[in-house]
Amino acid sequence: MAKIYIAGAHSRGITTGFYLKYLDPSLEIVAYLYDNDEDNPSDVDGVPVIRIDADTKLEVDIVVYLATRGVNRGHLTDTLRKIGMKHIVPVDVKFDTELRNRFLTKYFAEQNREFIKIYNYNTEEGAPLSAERKRFQIYVASAVFDQKLSNSYSLDESERVIQVGTALADQRLDAAYFDNTGDNISEKNRQFCELTALYWIWKNAREDVVGLAHYRRHFLLPDNWKQIMDREKIDVILPVPLYVYPSLEDNFRNRHVGEKWDEMLLYLKENRPEDYENASHFFKNSGLFFPCNMLIARKEVFDELCEWLFPIEFHVAEAGGVLEDRYQNRYPAFIAERLITYFFEMNREKYHIVYADKNFLE
Structure with missing residues (x-):
């Protein structure tokens, strides 16, 4: 042994x-x-x-x-x-990625599920498809408060920076979009983090396929990912899930403020009883979740997620108020990671979902 x-x-x-x-x-x-x-x-x-x-x-x-x-x-x-x-x-990131993927391959197989990554499909360019007539955009959330990166990174042709928390900052980044324009919740950024970009995309973006990444976390995609997504009729690309101990609920309670989790469950119980039972069971019995509130999806699917998610988030933030601890004050964003995981797990038969690795820039 x-x-x-x-x-x-x-x-x-x-x-x-x-x-x-x-x-x-x-x-x-x-x-x-x-x-x-x-x-x-x-x-x-x-x-x-x-x-x-x-x-x-x-x-x-x-x-x-x-x-x-x-x-x-x-x-x-x-x-x-x-x-x-x-x-x-x-x-390190490389070792963790390899270990996580080996774990998930075995885990999914034992659950009689397929662990399908976008790289499983033919990644050769091939002939132009209908994707050429579609618009794809990955919004990369960045803020003036972000730490300076030591790694260099060049945006993919489909990536554009959206400045988040713009309403709270005097400085403007060299960004293509700003989350304080149009219908927005930019002023909530200290608590909602990248969710202010998620909301902005929901309300203002017009592309056929939209995504959200971070200034230091980007999806690692094959060059022809748009063609693959179109050809294979993929609805959603999610980050490769990670495991948290001992469950999604207990991990949140151990690392964050448990009363905020209670507020989320109370909202579901009082307003969405059909979700409450399923979500309670899921959060207590699953340790897998999709981190960082990152995804790429057909706009219709993206909108369905946001229509479901944000009423819960607004209630939790209003009931929970502002916390002095700057890290714990981000509880709406931490809860959103778990809620997005639940949403797509409960809808995995409805949507064609695949996974992609992500990088982590330091």
Whole structure:
């Protein structure tokens, strides 16, 4: 039986451990490790969570998967090296993507579902199709408050920047669109984040196929993705789902303010009882979700999602109010990730859905 350590005891570390254990049930996770003052659980499903320093005694020949936020990666690596660990494997974007895709291939097969990515189709250019007569646009949400990227990135020909939170900023980016024009909710950006772009696209965009990406997260698409989407009659492209522990609901409650989740469920119970039972069961029993509120969809499907989503979001934000903690104040956007996941999972027989990987720029 192979043994491993996971360096990191929060969402990334726990998710990495889940992927590895799912792919190889004989694997033994000896412990989750950390070396700072952050709050951590005492154990994860019975596996101890241990605070380490240079004097900690570990089995130095065991592989350590370094699965933590970038801000913690450097000092945690130093601590592991001082202990004498011989095999440290960074869980970077490339590794995480490969691991996640292996997990999903096995998971979907065991659920008697197909894990279909857009790359599964013929990616050779071929003859022009009716897509040539359609308009495609991926809106890339960016704000003046965004951190400067060290990675260089050139927008795809189908991508255009939309400045979000424009109503809250004096500065204007070199953007093609601004979320404070037309019918908009730009002033809600501190809480709604990229959802102010989602709303703007819903109310103002006129393209046949629309999408939403981020300044540091973009879909990785084949060159002829438009032709594939048209030829295969694809309704929606979603980011490859990730797993969160132990379920969508419990993960939100563990990481965010649980009362805001309660407000969302209360709205469903009082206004959409048909969704309430299904959603409650789904959120308690599923750990897969589509991150970052990203998607590409036929405009009709995009509109159906938004018509369903935003009444819930407006209620939650109005009932929940503004929080002093800037990160937790983004609870409407965090809830939206779970709601969008539910919407497309419940409608997976109605829509032709495929998945695509995304990048992460630093």
